[in-house]
Amino acid sequence: MKEGSKGKILQKGARIIHLKGYNNTGIQEILDAARVPKGSFYNYFKSKEDFGLQVIDFFVDHFDEVSKGILEDASIPPLKRIEKTLDQYMGLFKSMDYSCGCPIGNLSQEMGDLSPIFRERLRRALDLIAEKYAMVLREAQGAGEIPGNLDVMEAAYFIVSSWHGALVHMKVVKGPGPLENHKKFIFERVLRP
Amino acid sequence: MKEGSKGKILQKGARIIHLKGYNNTGIQEILDAARVPKGSFYNYFKSKEDFGLQVIDFFVDHFDEVSKGILEDASIPPLKRIEKTLDQYMGLFKSMDYSCGCPIGNLSQEMGDLSPIFRERLRRALDLIAEKYAMVLREAQGAGEIPGNLDVMEAAYFIVSSWHGALVHMKVVKGPGPLENHKKFIFERVLRP
Numbered sequence: 001m002k003e004g005s006k007g008k009i010l011q012k013g014a015r016i017i018h019l020k021g022y023n024n025t026g027i028q029e030i031l032d033a034a035r036v037p038k039g040s041f042y043n044y045f046k047s048k049e050d051f052g053l054q055v056i057d058f059f060v061d062h063f064d065e066v067s068k069g070i071l072e073d074a075s076i077p078p079l080k081r082i083e084k085t086l087d088q089y090m091g092l093f094k095s096m097d098y099s100c101g102c103p104i105g106n107l108s109q110e111m112g113d114l115s116p117i118f119r120e121r122l123r124r125a126l127d128l129i130a131e132k133y134a135m136v137l138r139e140a141q142g143a144g145e146i147p148g149n150l151d152v153m154e155a156a157y158f159i160v161s162s163w164h165g166a167l168v169h170m171k172v173v174k175g176p177g178p179l180e181n182h183k184k185f186i187f188e189r190v191l192r193p
Numbered sequence: 194m195k196e197g198s199k200g201k202i203l204q205k206g207a208r209i210i211h212l213k214g215y216n217n218t219g220i221q222e223i224l225d226a227a228r229v230p231k232g233s234f235y236n237y238f239k240s241k242e243d244f245g246l247q248v249i250d251f252f253v254d255h256f257d258e259v260s261k262g263i264l265e266d267a268s269i270p271p272l273k274r275i276e277k278t279l280d281q282y283m284g285l286f287k288s289m290d291y292s293c294g295c296p297i298g299n300l301s302q303e304m305g306d307l308s309p310i311f312r313e314r315l316r317r318a319l320d321l322i323a324e325k326y327a328m329v330l331r332e333a334q335g336a337g338e339i340p341g342n343l344d345v346m347e348a349a350y351f352i353v354s355s356w357h358g359a360l361v362h363m364k365v366v367k368g369p370g371p372l373e374n375h376k377k378f379i380f381e382r383v384l385r386p
Contacts, residue, residue: 021303024216099306105361109302110214112364113292122365157362158355158378161371165358168298169350171305172315178354185351189383 006044008034014055018103021110022052052111053121059103060125067132078140079191082133082159083183090179093167098174104129105164130156137191146191159186199237201227207248211296214303215245245304246314252296253318260325271333272384275326275352276376283372286360291367297322298357323349330384339384352379 012033016025027048031038045051070076070085093100100106104125111118134156140146146155162182169178205226209218220241224231238244263269263278286293293299297318304311327349333339339348355375362371 019306021214021216023214101302101305105358106302108365109294109299109361112294112361112367113212119365119367126362126365154374154377157371158374161358161362161375162351162355162378163358164361165298165354165356168302168305168357168361169319169354172301172312172319174305174312178350181347181351182354184347185355185383190378 005034005036005040009036009041009044009051010054010058013051014058014103017052017055018100018106022055022107023110023114027051049115049117052107052118056104056107056118056121056125060128063104063129063132071132071136077145078136078143079145079187081136082140083187086163086179086183086186090176090183093170093179094176098170098176101167101171102164105167108164109168126157126160130160132156133159140191145193147193150191155190158190162186198227198229198233202229202234202237202244203247203251206244207251207296210245210248211293211299215248215300216303216307220244242308242310245300245311249297249300249311249314249318253321256297256322256325264325264329270338271329271336272338272380274329275333276380279356279372279376279379283369283376286363286372287369291363291369294360294364295357298360301357302361319350319353323353325349326352333384338386340386343384348383351383355379 009030013025013030016030016033027041028038030051031041041051045054066085066088070088071081073081076084104122107118108122108126112122130153134152137146137150137152137155141148141150141152162185166178166182170176202223206218206223209223209226220234221231223244224234234244238247259278259281263281264274266274269277297315300311301315301319305315323346327345330339330343330345330348334341334343334345355378359371359375363369
């Protein structure tokens with residue numbers, strides 16, 4: 001976690017953008033939440049856009065930490081790691097009253113059409129996340145846990161994109177249903193031997 | 194399609210919201226696009242919120258028309274109708290350079306946390322869309338096209354939510370990949386006998 005004023009701005013700003021979206025969030029609001037003076041924003045960020053791109057990196061770093069703790073834990077059987085990751089996020093969203101969703105998914109939806117520079121950064125983020133899942137699926141395939149003829153990269157992208165869709169529905173349903181349904185279909189249909 | 198000034202405002206407004214989001218769209222911008230004077234907006238809509246809710250109904254009516262033309266066409270085998278529906282939307286998004294995504298999904302993502310009244314309207318919209326797919330899956334089950342033990346309502350929600358996720362990724366990838374991947378996994382894994 002980044003320290004100091006820059007870290008505070010990123011943390012508070014990420015939280016507000018996570019809830020309200022990028023275009024719907026003003027710099028002043030972020031500075032008020034982080035309790036830092038306006039001047040310091042421009043010490044750390046060239047523009048609101050530059051800040052938004054660094055927020056994407058901030059969220060990717062967060063997923064990377066979760067991934068290191070679970071998806072890359074070789075002491076757990078591969079498929080179990082994916083299940084644990086989904087369960088961990090389901091617990092997180094429960095604690096957040098099923099709000100917000102995935103910040104990378106949200107920003108993809110909001111900014112995908114509006115900014116080529118956001119799009120490029122988000123595409124890299126989605127690739128990185130899917131790659132982590134594909135790595136685990138490759139191990140699962142080696143261990144005979146999933147069908148040998150499954151294209152693990154395609155399956156990884158499908159797990160991530162359908163998860164993003166489930167999170168969109170979760171925000172409307174305000175309950176765990178869409179996430180549980182996602183997990184059920186991924187494990188009982190998509191990945192079953 | 195609604196006629197007159199109200200219809201024009203809804204059509205133009207729906208298009209702008211589809212591209213830019215609800216909070217990021219101003220009433221003036223909609224009126225300029227529809228070429229109607231400001232006064233007439235408040236003849237038809239109590240507020241921007243009231244307008245937004247009617248935009249949701251406008252999009253649901255659009256899906257309903259597509260559904261009547263394909264999903265409810267008893268002359269086509271049930272699964273083929275779902276495939277044709279996905280293909281029709283894929284053609285639509287191709288013609289839009291893979292932009293915008295599903296307006297119901299977008300508004301769910303954007304407004305799910307911000308407004309209980311939007312949430313309720315969107316939840317009804319998602320239920321209605323899933324119900325249409327469930328109806329076809331029920332027929333597919335009767336015809337032995339999909340497994341008899343598949344819960345068609347759960348499967349319908351999964352098809353819709355994972356489609357919304359695929360559309361989010363489409364906006365970043367700017368190509369058909371995520372939609373093709375969705376279709377592949379729905380037909381080859383989720384629904385296969």
